[in-house]
Amino acid sequence: MPSASHATLTTSVTPELVRGALELEETHDGLLPHRLPAWARAQCTDGQLAMAESQPSGVRVVFRTRATVVELETVPTKRVYAGAPPRPEGLYDLLVDGRPAGQASATGGNTVTIDMSTGSAEMSTGPAGSVRFDGLSDTDKTVEIWLPYNEITALVALRTDAPVEPAPASGRRTWLHHGSSVSHGSDAASPTTIWPALAAAAGDVDLVNLGFGGSALLDPFVARTMRDTPADLISLKIGINLVNADLMRLRALGPAVHGFLDTIRDGHPDTPLLVVSPILCPMHEDTPGPTAFDFSRLAEGKLAFVASGDPEERAEGKLTLNAVREELERVVETRAKDDPHLHLLDGRLLYGERDDAELPLPDGLHPDAAAHRLIGERFAARVFAAGGPFGVGD
Structure with a gap:
């Protein structure tokens, strides 16, 4: 069995592992959750709505595993307001069998700098980042990673030290x-x-x-x-x-x-x-x-x-x-x-x-x-x- 400190198995993030999104878009950065479908997005060109619906509030990656180490690779897009104090880093919340088990922020990714006086925005790109949670029990469990509500988040891959499979429907x-x-x-x-x-x-x-x-x-x-x-x-x-x-x-x-x-x-x-x-x-x-x-x-x-x-x-x-x-x-x-x-x-x-x-x-x-x-x-x-x-x- 792999060492508990090394995530050696890589699993692509597929739609079966994502809940709370209405649509998942294949992009060059990864799988991008949307909270409005493409036909709806096409009916409005407002930048505020485009940003808001693609920030994955309530969206989570859910799976079953015995892994003791879980890493999620993502490409976040963070916002900076010119002249304003820094906004808090987006947090990823880990739940294990429904109970809080960790928090982390992702490094790297893209940055959008917004000038509030003019409404203009400038994008700079960056590399993928990841969040890591370790020290988990080696029992079979349901793992949920809730994505930041305030950062657009493209999903790339999961890395674990045990296999991952989609969680069954909750019945709720x-x-x-x-x-x-x-x-x-x-x-x-x-x-x-x-x-x-x-x-x-x-x-x-x-x-x-x-x-x-x-x-x-x-x-x-x-x-x-x-x-x-x-x-x-x-x-x-x-x-x-x-x-x-x-x-x-x-x-x-x-x-x-x-x-x-x-x-x-x-x-x-x-x-x-x-x-x-x-x-x-x-x-x-x-x-x-x-x-x-x-x-x-x-x-x-x-x-x-x-x-x-x-x-x-x-x-x-x-x-x-x-x-x-x-x-x-x-x-x-x-x-x-x-x-x-x-x-x-x-x-x-x-x-x-x-x-x-x-x-x-x-x-x-x-x-x-x-x-x-x-x-x-x-x-x-x-x-x-x-x-x-x-x-x-x-």
Whole structure:
């Protein structure tokens, strides 16, 4: 048997070993997970969405093995914001039989440098890197490597000291979730501690995470993707990006939500479907967008955001978070008369005024690691518990 300190067997990463992605693209760097299919990506040329959907939030490499050493070779693509403090390195979380067993970051890879003042981006390429986990038991086990939520990650190969085989289906229900950067993971501690991953673990379900940073915008191609994706449970967290982007006015919001839900219902007519309104974000509760970088904080070496709209503009139909919550409540109440499997959750029950006092949003927009844990725990307690919208048997 090979020495426990040497990974001598190489296994190509194939689709059978990847979960949580909707499509895998063969690239010169390796197998690239996508969270939107190619036909959907072709319908939008927005760079923010392209980056967000190819960052593998919720995607994991899963296999059975007796290996005591596991190495995953990848080509990461990291982001650098010119003039801003360095972003945290992406983390890979190792789970063994569902329990945390290690963390690591990959070296090498590509770097995208973004100029926030102009929106321009410059790519520099680099070599493949790898993450290594050793000291594992030599028993037969299920190994999961959760990929960084904040780094595009091309998968090259596994190296182990014992053979690898695909893990059988878990038998758990599949939860399909769509949301904004908060659902994507910003600024959680690691991929398994973003709030949807925490909630999925507590609810004993398999997560497919369509949380797209800056890009939960009621896009029709996302609704059609969700319509066509097998799922036992579906949730939508809607609102903050509509305000961030100053994308639409109140007149358009209700029909857009109806259309999004209609499309999902075309493929999932009776699936439990939960609409989640925005968590508290003080700067946008009554002030419209667009959201802008706070360049005064940036000069201090801190990344932060401000609301650049005028509260008086709500009268003209510009969206605030309170306006969005009111419209979502109206839409869901109207539809629920004929759709007993449709539910609404006020996001302020996940993170509200009292929480903002104790765990304020560090950059004015995104929850920190502690707040992610709070949101995940509260979501699980309200949604997956007996009597909740996703409770077993409901």
